[in-house]
Amino acid sequence: MKVTPLRVVAVAVAAGALGVLASLWYGGSPLLRSEPGQRALQAVMEADAPAPPPGVTVAGRGDPMPSIALPDLDGNIVDLAANYRGRPLLINVWASWCGPCIEEMPELDRFAKSQPADGVQVIGLALDTPDAVRDFLGRIPVAYPIVLDTPGPADASVWLGNRKGVLPYTVLIGADGRIAKQKIGPFRHGEISGWAGE
Numbered sequence: 497m498k499v500t501p502l503r504v505v506a507v508a509v510a511a512g513a514l515g516v517l518a519s520l521w522y523g524g525s526p527l528l529r530s531e532p533g534q535r536a537l538q539a540v541m542e543a544d545a546p547a548p549p550p551g552v553t554v555a556g557r558g559d560p561m562p563s564i565a566l567p568d569l570d571g572n573i574v575d576l577a578a579n580y581r582g583r584p585l586l587i588n589v590w591a592s593w594c595g596p597c598i599e600e601m602p603e604l605d606r607f608a609k610s611q612p613a614d615g616v617q618v619i620g621l622a623l624d625t626p627d628a629v630r631d632f633l634g635r636i637p638v639a640y641p642i643v644l645d646t647p648g649p650a651d652a653s654v655w656l657g658n659r660k661g662v663l664p665y666t667v668l669i670g671a672d673g674r675i676a677k678q679k680i681g682p683f684r685h686g687e688i689s690g691w692a693g694e
Contacts, residue, residue, distance in 0.1 A: 546649065546659065548649065548650070548654055548659060549649050549650045551650075552649075552650045552654060552655060553655065554654060554655065554657055554659055555655060555656060555657055555675055556657055556675065556678075557657075557675050557676065557677065557678060558674055558675065559674060559675050560673055560674055560675075561576070561577050561585075561656075561669045561673050561674065561675060562577075562652075562655040562656065563575075563577055564576045564577065564652045564655060564656075566621070566643040566644060566645050566652060567643065567644055568641060568642065568643050568644070569626060569629065569630060569633075569642055569644070574641070574643050576619065576643070577673065580617050580619065580669075581673065582671060583614060583615070583616070583617055583671055584615075584616040584617065584668060584669065584670055584671050584676075584692065585616070585617045585618075585619065585668070585669040586604075586607075586616050586617065586618045586619070586666060586667070586668050586669075586688075586692055587619050587621055587656065587666065587667045587668075587669065588600075588604055588618065588619070588620050588621065588664060588665075588666045589621045589622075589623060589652075589653040589656070589658060589663060589664060589665040589666070589667075590620060590621070590622055590623070590624075590663060590664050591622060591623050591624045591628075591647070591663055592622070592624050592628040592629060592631070592632035593624075593628075594663040594664060596663070596664055596681065596682035597663055597664040597682070598632075598636065599682060600664060600682040600683045601620075601636055601638055602636065602638075603683055603684075603685060603686075603687075603688060604618060604620070604638065604640070604683070604688065605637075605638040605639055605640065607688040607689060607692070608638070608639060608640040609639055610689075616668075616692050616693075617640075618640040619640060619641050619642070619643060620638065620640060620641070620642040620643070621642075621643055621644075621645060621652055621653065622642055622643070622644050622645070623645055623646070623647040623651055623653065623663070624644065624647075625644075626644060629642060629644060647661065653665055656675070656678070657675065657678045658678075658680075662680050662681070664681065664682050665678070665679070665680060666678070666679040666683070667679075668691070668692055677691065679691065
């Protein structure tokens with residue numbers, strides 16, 4: 497392939513655009529961290545996301561929480577809608593191999609411990625193996641409940657609106673059982689209380 501000045505400029509422009517997007521995403525751009533920014537990011541990601549498999553209904557803001565029943569680390573099936581009804585529920589989707597997930601878990605744990613009896617409930621939804629999750633929690637324990645699912649095109653995070661499978665991914669379910677917010681990416685220090693309380 498012949499390298500022309502036009503190709504060099506095109507590659508430089510593409511690299512610059514990717515750099516700007518990366519700095520916005522990983523640099524914690526206030527725009528992408530805001531609710532309008534998250535809605536825009538969700539729309540962009542949904543635009544080129546694969547279609548869900550037949551029978552999978554992807555929920556969005558305002559929709560009722562999908563019926564999700566998953567095993568906990570002891571193998572007991574937990575029906576999220578039934579077990580966590582009547583109070584706000586923050587579901588954080590993560591995996592033991594996801595660096596940003598690992599960084600935000602102590603913050604999620606602090607938030608969960610700070611909630612009053614009628615406050616926001618927190619549950620971790622690990623797209624991982626039981627052994628990997630147990631090993632992880634042995635190093636970085638959290639007090640909130642953890643359920644497990646196998647990652648794939650029909651995992652629970654897809655039902656909750658995460659069609660691209662981005663981790664971490666967080667959903668806030670209102671006390672009315674409807675999806676109030678969806679967040680792509682990790683929380684920064686001190687950010688969860690404001691996000692969950694807005």
